[in-house]
Amino acid sequence: MKFRHDDMPDQINKDGVRIQSRDCGELNVAHICFPAGADAKPLLEGLPDDLCQVPHWGMVLEGSINVEYADGTTEKVSEGEVYYWPPGHTVSVDETYRAIEFSPKVEMSELIEHLRGKMGA
Numbered sequence: 001m002k003f004r005h006d007d008m009p010d011q012i013n014k015d016g017v018r019i020q021s022r023d024c025g026e027l028n029v030a031h032i033c034f035p036a037g038a039d040a041k042p043l044l045e046g047l048p049d050d051l052c053q054v055p056h057w058g059m060v061l062e063g064s065i066n067v068e069y070a071d072g073t074t075e076k077v078s079e080g081e082v083y084y085w086p087p088g089h090t091v092s093v094d095e096t097y098r099a100i101e102f103s104p105k106v107e108m109s110e111l112i113e114h115l116r117g118k119m120g121a
Contacts, residue, residue, distance in 0.1 A: 028108035058101035
């Protein structure tokens with residue numbers, strides 16, 4: 001099975017935040033776009049510890065992203081780098097960011113619903 005990321009349906013497309021995704025077996029494949037200045041912290045409020053509880057594997061296609069983990073450690077993931085984020089993280093960006101990301105489909109679906117509610121999307 002193959003498909004183009006730009007053919008995936010929008011799950012969220014509001015205020016410059018765009019998440020396109022498609023389920024493939026037990027995984028969700030997503031094309032994630034965040035505008036400069038985006039911060040997930042307010043959107044994650046209400047989740048356990050106010051953090052994303054979904055593990056993600058991916059690759060940054062453009063820009064960079066700041067990740068903060070539950071233990072307070074931080075890292076920046078930049079264009080061309082591959083990442084794994086365990087449950088218990090939040091993200092923010094200083095510049096336009098794009099990535100392809102893989103996550104468990106059930107957990108990702110629940111996260112998308114939470115984000116839609118917070119964004120009014």
